Amino acid sequence: MRIGILGGGQLAKMMALAGQPLGHEFVFIDPAADACARSLGAHRVSDWSGPDLVNQLAGCDRVTFDFENVPAESLATLADRFDVRPSPKALEVSQDRLAEKQLCASLDIPVAPFKAVDTRPELMGAIDALGLPALLKTRRLGYDGKGQYRLAHSEDLEPAWQSLGEQALILEGWVDFAHECALTAVRDAAGEVRFYPLTHTLHQEGILRFALSGSPANAPWQDSAEKIVHQIMDALDYVGCLTVEFFVTEAGLVVNELAPRVHNSAHWTIEGSVCSQFENHIRALTDMPLGAAHSRGSALMVNFIGQMPSTDMLALDGLHWHDYGKQARKGRKVGHATWVLEDFATLKRRADELTAHLEPSQVQGLTGLINAAG
């Protein structure tokens, strides 16, 4: 089939790398002339709105997207002409933190306490109701920690309002979590679902730094996470991969957010599972049978933020390298590496071999993650 992807970034690139062996072809719509997927299909240099979008996708059997900020209206228009998966409805819900939380609440799925905030008096009322610390977030267009402000004391209110007050906002009560994890699942059009093992995640400054599969600390949460993700997928009649990010608290799992696409926390599935999230996403889109989602041992993914490190790390047995071919820029995800070992105990025992190649701030984060994992 011919698959049109709105976006031509690293996620589109990894989808195409997984989809080409299945016999599919790709069209990428991306305004950046140097979009990193461009060599893997036809690249149309365009944004994701405007009447020409339909022509640019002419001949596509399926349309999908590689990031959430594609205008939901564009996707709804495309859905009149193309088979769009996941649906515009799924995208719309996950683009708005308020709608996302309301969906979960309607399904009795725990989320952080929240209040919609459009005015200053509403912010005061929300703080009275939820207390401090709290997080003030934009409802839309936030990612990698952007568009959010931590309110620890009443003096933080003024700068937070100056920085975000122009936009529709949500105040979230602070969740005291032991660690964060994410569950990726894939659902096909007939409603069959496959779940990957929970991924233990570590964020710093709002950006995912490390993802670990096979974490003993997550094993007790697998069943409840699967139940929650299944409920959300069925409610949205979802087709493709969905990742749900969780906080693990004393009271149980709390949903943080939904990503209606392939996701950074499951990049380890490329080498660390039987069938990767990228291949399963493409299989679901194109009505092929879903692949097995269980893992091959324990995998650790390290994100490269800002610039690629030295390839010396490749000397580690079982380490796989992904250079997205992007220009170095502060805070930008430019690549990742995944180290696959037979089990978590081996990974923990050999962690020093990897940390020898990392920056001190990364070593601290990774050591904390491995200790929290088991």
Ligand code: AMP
């Ligand atoms: P988000 O962009 O909403 O996923 O937030 C980025 C990161 O900020 C999360 O992965 C958490 O580490 C942290 N965070 C977000 N919301 C909360 C919350 N309500 N309570 C505590 N930490 C949070």
